[in-house]
Amino acid sequence: MNLHDKQARPAGDEGYLAGRGAAWFAFAMTLGLMIVDYIDRQVIVSLFPYMKQDWGLSDKQLGALVSVVSVTVALGALPVALFADRASRVKSIVAMASVWSLATISCMFTRSYGSLLGARALVGLGEAGYGSVGAALIASHFPARRRGALMAAFFASASVGSVLGVMLGGLIAARWGWQAAFGVVGVPGLVLALLYLKVRDYRTVVLTPQLEAATRTPTGTLRSIGARLLESRTMLWVCIGGAAQLVVVSAVWSWLPSWLNRVQGFEPARAAVMAAGVVLCGALGSVLWGALADRAGLRRPRAKLEVLALLCLASMGVLLAAFAAPAWGVEWSRGTQFALIAAGGCLMTCSVGPVSAVVIDVVHPGVRATGASVLALFQNLFGLAAGPFIAGLLSDRWDLPTALAVMPAFSVLAALAFRRAAASYEPDLRRSADAAAEGAAAAPAVPPALPQRAAA
Template sequence: MTGCLPPRQTHGLEETILHVHHVDDSARGGAGATRTPVRAYAWVVFALTLGLLISDYMSRQVLNAVFPLLKAAWGLSDTRLGSLSSVVAMMVGVLTFPLSVLADRWGRVRSIALMATLWSLATLGCALATNYDEMLTARALVGIGEAAYGSVGIALVLSIFPACLRSTLTAAFMAGGSFGSVLGMAFGGMVAAQFGWRWSFGAMAGFGVLLVLVFSVVVSEKRLSTGQPSGVQAVRGTPAMRASFRMLMKELFSCRSVKCAYVGSGLQLLVPGAMYAWLPSYLNRYYAMAPGKAAVCAAGFVLATGVGMICCGIATDLVSKTVPKRKWLVAVTYCLLCFVALSIAFRLPVGTVQFALIGAGMFFSAGACGPSGAMVANLTPASMHSSAFATLTLANNFLGLAPAAILTGFIADRTGLLGALQIIPFATFIAALVFLLGKRSYADDLQRLEAQRVRAAD
């Protein structure tokens, strides 16, 4: 994308709500536009915020590495195993929006520190659980702690970087979930093999507490306020955040294209959500791998997802540099590539070819996250980005991550795990259709929203 130009100064509630990056940045300015330099402190904040997201997903996904051990220890069905994973995403889906709105008012830095402390202590509670009910309660508390972190964390990052990096930063930040899943599954599986599954949860909790302490020392609202890039105004405490609920909903669901971005992003994440939860069990059952080895091997596929998210995000920014609508086409392409690869893979016999196709499918399985995040950011006010990304997170969880594990487990109890994994990839095909629908109105929606901003400014 080209230059990041400062928006006009406006005054009043309506102006503040409407004022912000409605127009895709690739459409503003020419090749000679000036890029805003990024301070080193911004990258430090990004690294720490990303580190906490990694801790978030380590705490969330370590459970999947010990599925076979819990199944044997407590005699759980696949549906109950899946519920231990899905309850986290369900709590995230229920609470992400209200907690994100509160974070905008209370302060993002303090909110992040509190959330990370809660999920770390709840993960320690998982280590101490003695039965299914106690584990389910502890996992629910993990979800409460993690509920708003994704939306608040990315909003904090975007507030100190120029807008021309949105697809790349969004993809890189969200890829932290994949890297955290890799570490949680691989490291958790190795620890469980040596010391038992309880120590796996304990190790994740300790890592989270350590990162919270470092984040609290290094990051502060005061230092962040001095790191705003040129043309980006501070968002905490602005009148927009005190807007009525009706006005908030109007801005978050202002047009068809942003609704399609929410829904398409959520549907495409059902596939990686299911794979994260069940690949260790699939490798254990169909490849006869020991639980520890299966977890490490599955982590390799999850790593492919994280690398794919970053590569796809960078590719999206490059491809849509001069033609904003291409974001939608690349999102459609990523979804279809995932659908084709995984649909073929799980209809082949176990072996090298199946492994390769699963890896290819996982590479593209979350590729649309970067384009989706950029489209949501372009179509909503910057002063409401925590709320906008909370809405995106809600869609990601309710339509994708929350039902993924338990739905797959439910189908697996009736058709076998292989049969379930043959059905799940169809979610990405539906996501592709939704993105195509959003593409049809994207340019018109951007122009209409910019016209509203100009009228409000006048």
């Protein structure tokens, strides 16, 4: 429930913030920037073979080039979301997109590992908070009944961006060199940032005095978030489960092009295209499993989390069969092994959309972006950052096939966390609805003709 319903929504638009057209335009633009975000983030993974040859980098160093983006995203997400919740979502997104696009372009001019690592950190600083702020903006434009599928589609666009990033990186590097790839993919974000100024913002939501005081400063917000994590067991366990599953996703996505090149003997450009196909399977899977989780939760809300737990275990089984079976004496043909990897890639993204919808369900409507940023912090710091780096460390210690055989074990932790979250989900839903009703009662009546605070 949004606290601006009565002021902003035209009659007959069935819960849309400013009409269907404005909602779908906001969704399309936010989704488009999410695609560009992940193109810029993931373009580097298909460049690993070239960078290893030219600069002699270890797998740990290569993994760090992916992980550092997620680290800076995690550290910056909360301050950005706090500002966006109390100011302007649209202007915050425009600023973020401009920063990460310029930082990506700057990567093509680096001439040492240290300068490239610093430029990649700036990419993450620009991207910080985008997923949570974008998700909050979409959620507020649409009625609640559509949010699960829309969140799944929004975060599935990250997979589409990753597909394009991995594929374009390999193809551009083969033709013009690996450094040129950064320049080519950095420009579209600047264009979309300008167009995003046309998106309609939602009103800054009136908070209860207690919540307003708690979120006035970063320190107060951290205390408030800590209290809410302890209060909402669902949010805590969903953050843990979502991060654990993303360890698997990020490890496979980051290292599959190198695995195809080193183990299967494919040229880097061909390996990048094949890996992009697996990422595409993940994009399709996240939409499919998001819709399945929504459907499972119609009569019994906790069922959506129980379904996620089963899907996580299924993804582990398929990926183990793909990566670990050869070490156990089972010899797959290259086609069969790749088909198993693609099937595992489809399954392993099962939690991407539903976890965001669950977090938005159980937090106060006035701090949706901030609540989503907590999830983003867990996902980036303990999921997306951890996966590539841990896999790189294991690869240096053993080898890449063994590392990729070990990483799916994190899905067990994800499954256990989602099972724990299911037990508290329904009580937390009721608590969130009561808090929203309290905020609606406290909100002053504002005539529709008055200027809206923080409107685009």
